[in-house]
Amino acid sequence: MELRIDLSAVASARALAARITAPVVAFVGQHSTVAVERATLRLLGLDGVGRDEIPLPNRFVDALAPSTRARGVAGALGAAMAETGASLDAIARDVDAGTIDLEAFAAVPEAASRAVLEPLVRAAFVRIDRARAAREAYLARLPQGAPPLLYVIVASGNIYEDRSAAVAAAEAGAQIIAVIRSTAQSLLDYVPYGATTEGFGGTYATQENFRIMRAALDEAGERLGRYIMLTNYASGLAMPEIAAIAALERLDMLLNDSMYGILFRDINMKRTFVDQHFSRLINARAGIIINTGEDNYLTTADAVDQAPAVLASQFINEAFAHAAGMPDAQIGLGDAYEIDPDREDGFLMQIAQAQLARQAFPNAPLKYMPPTKHMTGDIFRGHVMDALFNLTSVMSHQTIHLLGMMTEAIHTPFLSDRALAIENARYVMNTARHFGDDIEFKAGGRIERRAAEVLASALALLQDVESRGLMTAIETKTFADVARMRDGGRGADGVFARDERYWNPFEEALAPRGALA
Amino acid sequence: MELRIDLSAVASARALAARITAPVVAFVGQHSTVAVERATLRLLGLDGVGRDEIPLPNRFVDALAPSTRARGVAGALGAAMAETGASLDAIARDVDAGTIDLEAFAAVPEAASRAVLEPLVRAAFVRIDRARAAREAYLARLPQGAPPLLYVIVASGNIYEDRSAAVAAAEAGAQIIAVIRSTAQSLLDYVPYGATTEGFGGTYATQENFRIMRAALDEAGERLGRYIMLTNYASGLAMPEIAAIAALERLDMLLNDSMYGILFRDINMKRTFVDQHFSRLINARAGIIINTGEDNYLTTADAVDQAPAVLASQFINEAFAHAAGMPDAQIGLGDAYEIDPDREDGFLMQIAQAQLARQAFPNAPLKYMPPTKHMTGDIFRGHVMDALFNLTSVMSHQTIHLLGMMTEAIHTPFLSDRALAIENARYVMNTARHFGDDIEFKAGGRIERRAAEVLASALALLQDVESRGLMTAIETKTFADVARMRDGGRGADGVFARDERYWNPFEEALAPRGALA
Amino acid sequence: MSTTIRPYGDTRDDGAMQLSFTLPMPWSEAADEAARQLVLAMGFTDVAVADGRAIASGYSQFVVYARTAIGIDIDAIVAPPKRETLDIAGVDALVASRLGRAIRVAGACIGTDAHTVGIDAIMNMKGYKGDYGLERYRAFETYNLGSQIAVEELVRFVRDRAIDAVLVSQVVTQKGSDIANFTALAELLEAENLRERTLLVAGGPRVTNRLAAELGYDAGFGRGTAPSEVATFIARRIVERAHP
Amino acid sequence: MSTTIRPYGDTRDDGAMQLSFTLPMPWSEAADEAARQLVLAMGFTDVAVADGRAIASGYSQFVVYARTAIGIDIDAIVAPPKRETLDIAGVDALVASRLGRAIRVAGACIGTDAHTVGIDAIMNMKGYKGDYGLERYRAFETYNLGSQIAVEELVRFVRDRAIDAVLVSQVVTQKGSDIANFTALAELLEAENLRERTLLVAGGPRVTNRLAAELGYDAGFGRGTAPSEVATFIARRIVERAHP
Numbered sequence A, B: 001m002e003l004r005i006d007l008s009a010v011a012s013a014r015a016l017a018a019r020i021t022a023p024v025v026a027f028v029g030q031h032s033t034v035a036v037e038r039a040t041l042r043l044l045g046l047d048g049v050g051r052d053e054i055p056l057p058n059r060f061v062d063a064l065a066p067s068t069r070a071r072g073v074a075g076a077l078g079a080a081m082a083e084t085g086a087s088l089d090a091i092a093r094d095v096d097a098g099t100i101d102l103e104a105f106a107a108v109p110e111a112a113s114r115a116v117l118e119p120l121v122r123a124a125f126v127r128i129d130r131a132r133a134a135r136e137a138y139l140a141r142l143p144q145g146a147p148p149l150l151y152v153i154v155a156s157g158n159i160y161e162d163r164s165a166a167v168a169a170a171e172a173g174a175q176i177i178a179v180i181r182s183t184a185q186s187l188l189d190y191v192p193y194g195a196t197t198e199g200f201g202g203t204y205a206t207q208e209n210f211r212i213m214r215a216a217l218d219e220a221g222e223r224l225g226r227y228i229m230l231t232n233y234a235s236g237l238a239m240p241e242i243a244a245i246a247a248l249e250r251l252d253m254l255l256n257d258s259m260y261g262i263l264f265r266d267i268n269m270k271r272t273f274v275d276q277h278f279s280r281l282i283n284a285r286a287g288i289i290i291n292t293g294e295d296n297y298l299t300t301a302d303a304v305d306q307a308p309a310v311l312a313s314q315f316i317n318e319a320f321a322h323a324a325g326m327p328d329a330q331i332g333l334g335d336a337y338e339i340d341p342d343r344e345d346g347f348l349m350q351i352a353q354a355q356l357a358r359q360a361f362p363n364a365p366l367k368y369m370p371p372t373k374h375m376t377g378d379i380f381r382g383h384v385m386d387a388l389f390n391l392t393s394v395m396s397h398q399t400i401h402l403l404g405m406m407t408e409a410i411h412t413p414f415l416s417d418r419a420l421a422i423e424n425a426r427y428v429m430n431t432a433r434h435f436g437d438d439i440e441f442k443a444g445g446r447i448e449r450r451a452a453e454v455l456a457s458a459l460a461l462l463q464d465v466e467s468r469g470l471m472t473a474i475e476t477k478t479f480a481d482v483a484r485m486r487d488g489g490r491g492a493d494g495v496f497a498r499d500e501r502y503w504n505p506f507e508e509a510l511a512p513r514g515a516l517a
Numbered sequence C, D: 001m002s003t004t005i006r007p008y009g010d011t012r013d014d015g016a017m018q019l020s021f022t023l024p025m026p027w028s029e030a031a032d033e034a035a036r037q038l039v040l041a042m043g044f045t046d047v048a049v050a051d052g053r054a055i056a057s058g059y060s061q062f063v064v065y066a067r068t069a070i071g072i073d074i075d076a077i078v079a080p081p082k083r084e085t086l087d088i089a090g091v092d093a094l095v096a097s098r099l100g101r102a103i104r105v106a107g108a109c110i111g112t113d114a115h116t117v118g119i120d121a122i123m124n125m126k127g128y129k130g131d132y133g134l135e136r137y138r139a140f141e142t143y144n145l146g147s148q149i150a151v152e153e154l155v156r157f158v159r160d161r162a163i164d165a166v167l168v169s170q171v172v173t174q175k176g177s178d179i180a181n182f183t184a185l186a187e188l189l190e191a192e193n194l195r196e197r198t199l200l201v202a203g204g205p206r207v208t209n210r211l212a213a214e215l216g217y218d219a220g221f222g223r224g225t226a227p228s229e230v231a232t233f234i235a236r237r238i239v240e241r242a243h244p
């Protein structure tokens, strides 16, 4: 089933998105953030917590004088190491203890700093590349099965409970496990440390938790003969750092949206733009598939009205990802099945939208989210809504398929909710496996008309954004019905202009040629 | 969505079915049965029970000497009435009491008999026609809503409980109510009498029960502003009688299959053929839509294998109905959604079959039955199977839509099971209302290939049956994998050859010109 | 030993359960409250009425999640003995060597029950899900009487044909018709002094071995039974009886 | 008077209910039996395990139908008072004539909860399902503080702006976070001597008026609440307090 869509409109939308993001990417090239610098330290090998349980990367970056910070943490660290001959770890401990003054090494030449960091940078890439190679080897040996890939969440708050739940879900047929973060972790300007057993509405994303879950899923994957993918959330104030630890611990996907934090978490837009770029540089190298968050537009506003905004946002997310050197195969653009179930022909509109995304982004591993907003306590009706969502997904060849839970309106999923959701999807996707391939849309029918309308409106929206600039557009409620000021929001004070001597070894190695011109 | 099907094959199949049924219809013209004669008495106005609670029509027909019976009960009754001047009722009571000898009036001329019965015959038609007109007036005033018409069953055994359940179902959105008969009522060679409150797996079909339910649904219909249809079962040893009382009590539909009793209840084939014909003459006049029972093929054997048999049987049922003067609009041919849910692309096969029936019988109000055989105690999975069945039905424009119950494998439906089933159908049929109209099948795709294969095999099957004769075919396991001998089975002794002086006032009035040549 | 387990939602021993039911009252907030109190009265805690709504004028439907403190000691569960299954050759060999003649088996769907698919799955050559039926075994001489067989007729058949094993199926369970029919058969066999010498086996989707034992049957087979399980059981028991 | 009703399957007082749950044990026939005994131990009768199967290596899932003898006296249910709802003009007129000034209302999603859709539905102009929100009323001067508002911040706001009515929303209920947040707010208002003079209203999909009362709130509003119900309640109560 192929929509006859206006390919030139798709091309224009893509070109517009590139023009919309270009000035923002240029802005990114002139700024950095505390989170980018902390992520740099993490990649160089820093981990652990110091005084008051504060992570060492935070202690380190917070210890820098603004002028030093403006030249990048790498320079400061390299200078200290070159001068003292001490290890990264030892220096970080000293910083934490307040027994070293990082400003003291300002005179160390950049070349010396670079030289001393060089082995650490190389080691980082070795680790990241090894993880990527390991994933590829796993997938070759233990193929994960055909898409739509069944994705379920675990969210008990306790990583050990999550582990049991994840393994049980894998046994039941899940192909991707997401560990939902504790409520509003996105607002934490650091990455919590260690294995955690308490959380609200989810489990903290920590490097140790990543490791625990990865190990359990690798073991389950061996047993089941299928590699089980693991995903978590990057977007938020610690976006680059989470990208870094995910790369090290072989996560396979990450929620990573270029505007989610701004719109839905009131995080400062400059902060988010800089952070998302750096995090995607890392994701790209790690072979991690990003998942964008367009589904969020649909949970707070009407899904029929928001369809053009979703498509426009997909183009923008794609453009930002391209700017960070991500290939299409790593750009998991988001969409969701959120149209009012009581609307006549709502199913046709869902198909139109899902297939439009499929054709507009033919090589992207699309992420498809289930009904959530219109789910109620009537679990029986909800289960049927999920069935039609499953059908739409297999028909339109979605890639990353988040399973709907019949208890969506009630509680975070029980073990049985996940099992029944998987059963639902497996049944529907098998009995209707080639249905989408066996039908065509009536030319000019309801589905095609709806797709054309969404595409045209998205194009108009992008034109408007391009003419006014992305930051101004966000200031004037263009997306998700919310206005965010360019200097407002959380984490604004963590953004700073780069000194002209700024350097970052990872950005240099990873930035696609000419991107941050 | 239209299948490109071989229209000449459809035409050939229809022609073959006419040739297959012609000799059987000729046989029917030379025979009658005790049930036909009892139905004749019922139409003439006889009701009630006599000695040992045996219905008066049975008492009367059983009292006839074979030679008298061979000339038809009408003649015997007319003679007695003409001669004694007594009413039908009085004579029937005398027969019951054994105080009258029906053989005594053998000499009364046919003309006299005819004359005395004439007002009773006229009264019968007045009643039937009034019921039909009442239905039409209701439907004009209280339109029942768009098809697929949601059909649910009640089956408590107690007509009063059934009544509450039926009204509740109508309130929840049901458009047709079926009262399931007590287990194996089809094997009773009479119609039970009066309101009944005990039954196994269903509630007895009695004239009083029909009346009680009809009144309740008329009242509910007024309140809801929608006429609620009522249906019951005719097929079985009392087929013509049930057709008669259904005509009088304004049922709107009747399960009436030309071969169900033979194949699934081991009722003698001659008996069934004669009975079905007479019952359909009455149904035709009453404007009652028959529902045939092809779904039964699928509950005992594999649904994929049986698809051609279903289609062949639909053609045969259609031919028999045409022979009884039924217009297409009254021929509710049966099919069911019974393909193994674990079969890849089973949904595509279901669509192929449903749409094939739709196109082969464009004017027939198709009856579509839900998954039953593959339903298990897993109600959640079952509810999703029902959802895809609902989707198939609305896509292929089925007319009479029997709702699947998630508790199919567990118990006869609870009140809530029906409500949830209705909710499921309403949601799916509304959200996907025009989906079928908005798509086309890929030329030569899986669906079209399957439809072509079923049609070709059905044609081959009909050719085989035509070459060997229907009765022989049934003797040799051609249908439903069961062999039934032409002189075996239940009720064979109730079939008799007509004397050349046989006459039946209803047959004469109703038989389409030249049908029983 | 004793290992008590409880229903599991997302944490061991959380006791989480899902319930749904209808109350014969019009829906209102009071109906939600009635549903909540009812479930509390059943001994559940943390009762959450997730959904409550009218499904007809005098009826409300509820979906409830709640927790139970009640657990079950799984070590005290008398597990139905794990039936080890022989293959056809094994059964045939056992019967040929130890009995020296074929076992005569009669099967029927008794009472008004016409659901023959189950008993046919056990007896017919074709079998069930790739497992051949009793007709395929040389060890058995089979008679499948079919549907709606009166108890008297079956007992007569058992006597006349000197049947060794009687297989009866009941699928319809409404108003206890299955129990009534099973019981009638057992009693009539007893009354006719045939019970001792015949192996009496019940089957159907609601049958369990426990239920069959309660009804005085030698065994009961429920949903998903494979013919070979039944074949093995009959062969072993008849051979045992012949050589106690 | 007393009218006891029971769950209804297909016959009055049959007590029929559907249950489903997970047991943390591998599936086998013994697991089915454990499920059956567990439900019996809960006091149900006629327990039928309609489905039992493995959903993971150490977990089995069951669908059970059973009957309960427990009933509920619906005449004894204290129905939440039926709230009669005024329209916008009615509320505005009431407040204008009896209070003579606008009521100051502050709304927030407290704690870490970021689910603003519910409180927005009550407060925003747009409203909910065609029923306009509080911002539309002349009777109210509204402040929607938004999501993830710390209890301390809200209390400060209440004091600084002399708020008359506080509307707080909690959607996330996991691990009792809603109760904890609601309680913290009530206690802090009390501690700051603000509780007396402010109307305190809780809302969210799991909130009931009963729960709110238990937590010391003046009212609670649950799933499907219309803004006009809330508007009417606030207006009436504030007016009553002004003219007791």
Ligand code: B12
Residues within 6 Å of the ligand: B155, B180, B182, B183, B184, B200, B201, B202, B264, B296, B299, B300, B372, B373, B374, B375, B376, B407, B408, B409, B410, B411, B412, B413, C112, C113, C114, C115, C116, C117, C118, C119, C121, C122, C128, C167, C168, C169, C170, C171, C172, C173, C174, C201, C202, C203, C204, C205, C206, C221, C222, C223, C224, C225, C226, C230
């Ligand atoms: C097919 C079917 C029919 C067919 C039967 C065709 C036939 N020749 O058998 C037809 C259409 C005729 C029919 C009619 C009716 N049916 Co019916 N039917 C079903 C259905 C859909 C499937 C049953 C089936 O074939 N299962 C497959 C077989 C293989 O499984 P099984 O029977 O459990 O057998 C296995 C085991 O139990 C065991 N087993 C069974 N018997 C025996 C015996 C022995 C000795 C042993 C060792 C093992 C054994 O081994 C088998 C293989 O594993 C069920 C619903 C469902 N999905 O279960 C309803 C169902 C059984 N029917 C039901 C009813 C009420 C009827 C009717 C009364 C009315 C109606 N609602 O249609 C009529 C009357 C029939 C009558 N007189 O008995 C109800 C019974 C409710 C209850 N619990 O009391 C059900 C549950 C549907 C419902 N929810 O209303 N039915």
Ligand code: B12
Residues within 6 Å of the ligand: A155, A180, A182, A183, A184, A200, A201, A202, A264, A296, A299, A300, A372, A373, A374, A375, A376, A407, A408, A409, A410, A411, A412, A413, D112, D113, D114, D115, D116, D117, D118, D119, D121, D122, D128, D167, D168, D169, D170, D171, D172, D173, D174, D201, D202, D203, D204, D205, D206, D221, D222, D223, D224, D225, D226, D230
């Ligand atoms: C939309 C949504 C989100 C959006 C929220 C966007 C936003 N700005 O609000 C996003 C995507 C951000 C989100 C995130 C999360 N969510 Co969320 N979300 C939902 C969802 C799908 C719908 C909620 C909704 O908008 N309902 C519609 C409104 C109109 O209904 P309502 O809130 O009940 O409000 C009505 C009444 O309750 C009442 N009311 C509500 N508040 C008030 C206040 C007053 C004073 C009054 C008078 C009345 C009143 O009036 C309203 C109108 O009638 C639900 C699932 C569901 N279908 O319910 C999950 C759900 C609430 N989320 C959940 C969770 C766990 C989360 C996360 C923690 C992680 C996750 N699983 O996604 C994060 C963290 C968010 C956080 N920090 O709080 C869980 C909560 C589980 C529980 N019971 O504890 C749910 C139930 C999903 C689930 N099954 O896991 N979520």
Ligand SMILES: Cc1ncc(COP(=O)(O)O)c(C=O)c1O
Residues within 6 Å of the ligand: A181, A182, A183, A184, A185, A186, A187, A233, A234, A235, A236, A255, A256, A257, A260, A265, A291, A292, A293, A294, A296
């Ligand atoms: C892209 C993206 N990132 C992050 C999140 C959630 O993170 P948090 O709850 O910590 O804000 C979401 C939630 O939907 C998301 O879509």
Ligand SMILES: Cc1ncc(COP(=O)(O)O)c(C=O)c1O
Residues within 6 Å of the ligand: B181, B182, B183, B184, B185, B186, B187, B233, B234, B235, B236, B255, B256, B257, B260, B265, B291, B292, B293, B294, B296
């Ligand atoms: C055409 C037809 N008639 C009658 C019946 C059932 O009647 P009985 O159970 O009394 O045989 C069915 C059942 O499916 C049927 O399909």
